Amino acid sequence: MLGFGGVGRALAAQMCALGRRSRLRLCAIVDRSGYVFVPAGLGPREVARLVNAKAAGQSLGSLGTAATPDVALDFIAAHAAQAPVLADVTADETGLLLARAAARGRFDLVLANKKPLAGPQRAVDTLLAAVAAAGRTLRCEATVGAGLPVIASLDGLIASGDRVRSIDGCASGTLAFVLGALESGRALSDAVREARERGWTEPDPRDDLSGRDAARKALILARKLGYRGAPPRAEDLVPRSMRGLSVAAFLQALPRLDGAFRARAEQAARRGRVLRYVIHASPRAASARLAEVPKDSPLGHLRGTDNLFAFRTRHYPDAPLVIQGPGAGPARTAAAVLTDLQALPAR
Ligand SMILES: NC(=O)c1ccc[n+]([C@@H]2O[C@H](COP(=O)([O-])OP(=O)(O)OC[C@H]3O[C@@H](n4cnc5c(N)ncnc54)[C@H](OP(=O)(O)O)[C@@H]3O)[C@@H](O)[C@H]2O)c1
Structure with a gap:
């Protein structure tokens, strides 16, 4: 999960609530300061601790490992799960980062963040081409209308x-x-x-x-x-x-x-x-x-x-x-991201 703000924390909580009913595992959370990475998946107690600490103002760099988002993603990609997925719940210009994650890390991508799809046409073409060339999928339901379909x-x-x-x-x-x-x-x-x-x-x-x-x-x-x-x-x-x-x-x-x-x-x-x-x-x-x-x-x-x-x-x-x-709200937006995550093709 790239970003651990209002939407990211709601998404983490919703994934935990789904528990074994979902084939998804939340393995890594990244913010601007660093990351927490547990390859086997973060348990509900650990997620709750991170959600509370982050909401109280602590950074993931201080709770886990300090790193830039690029370094964090490279590290996670090198140790990634069988079918890695990157959920972008930042509000940043992450287009290049996403293209690299799809190309090198073979991540499927789910976006709540509009910016990578709303920049210059050439940048969007580059991102979509990287996803297609890697045979991955990009979904973006939460970018428009929050939780509305x-x-x-x-x-x-x-x-x-x-x-x-x-x-x-x-x-x-x-x-x-x-x-x-x-x-x-x-x-x-x-x-x-x-x-x-x-x-x-x-x-x-x-x-x-x-x-x-x-x-x-x-x-x-x-x-x-x-x-x-x-x-x-x-x-x-x-x-x-x-x-x-x-x-x-x-x-x-x-x-x-x-x-x-x-x-x-x-x-x-x-x-x-x-x-x-x-x-x-x-x-x-x-x-x-x-x-x-x-x-x-x-x-x-x-x-x-x-x-x-x-x-x-x-x-x-x-x-x-x-x-x-x-058409707003962290919980509804997170639910749309989760719907996209669940709809990804099985790898
Ligand atoms: N809230 C809504 O109702 C709603 C509805 C629809 C869509 N969305 C979209 O959902 C996204 C998230 O919204 P939000 O309300 O959760 O925002 P937020 O509370 O500001 O959280 C943004 C998070 O992204 C992290 N971040 C920013 N740039 C990053 C980067 N380059 N790499 C890694 N992490 C980065 C921030 O890190 P730090 O904590 O280190 O600053 C923060 O944890 C936005 O794109 C927004 O447009 C939101």
Whole structure:
């Protein structure tokens, strides 16, 4: 497991709870400081100890062996199990690391991390080519819609010969929650703080507020539809003056934006509309932007961290196929990773 944050720790706990009902074994956990590696598999007591220690602020380097992620992976690959799988639950640019793990270590890959699939096209091509050349599999259900079966549904439609023309909707649980909170009169800074405390935001909440995270999801979906154009430029809700701050300084400065967002939400409300951060994906385009939508519409009715994905396809041309539900949360995201892990071909 690469990464041992909110999602990684939830995943470790869920794997332990499955116990002997699963053929998976959790053998190694890696963070930025080092790794813990037990080739025979970590037992539930050891996992619980590591989860608690990491949640309390200790690093894996201090709990196990200090090493960079590259060195850790090389070591683990050299002593790896029969059918190694790497679950990327970081939020980092791990594309090269993953390509190497597939090529040299013959790891299957399961990603909650969007960045390796949402970078420059050439980097994504390199990663997918490395996976294919090694005869391995890459699965990425948790990258879009957290635990919702968005990728599985899309893959199913494509595999059955349907032609997906476009996917529209709201793909950020965090922005859905924050914009919904504005609608009910809460301050932006207050809503962001709550979303962060609940583990719904990216490690740096500006990744959500900038629209970058939503744009990555739009790009991942569009690429599945054959799009090979430039990554979309998302509409950034964070003013330029606050983009260079540290995370802590940014959170402290956030109340400065409350007034402008309140005004924007009130302006929309006077027109019977609400603010939503919407994405679009098609074979020819990918986009992510803040939009006013009618209050009385499927997007206007979204609540909490709900995501919505409307698929227009040859078989669903007018009334779209819709997937809707909570689109954030470490436990749900971990469950989607676990579903992918269980679905890997037996080696
Ligand atoms: N939370 C959600 O609701 C949600 C929903 C859908 C998808 N996701 C995705 O799931 C991923 C994890 O989210 P999270 O909330 O668990 O993040 P998080 O709590 O910040 O945890 C990230 C973990 O990754 C580790 N890490 C970062 N770069 C690394 C590297 N190069 N090599 C090894 N480890 C590295 C960090 O190490 P240190 O501990 O040493 O810093 C940390 O343990 C993200 O990509 C996110 O977009 C999250």
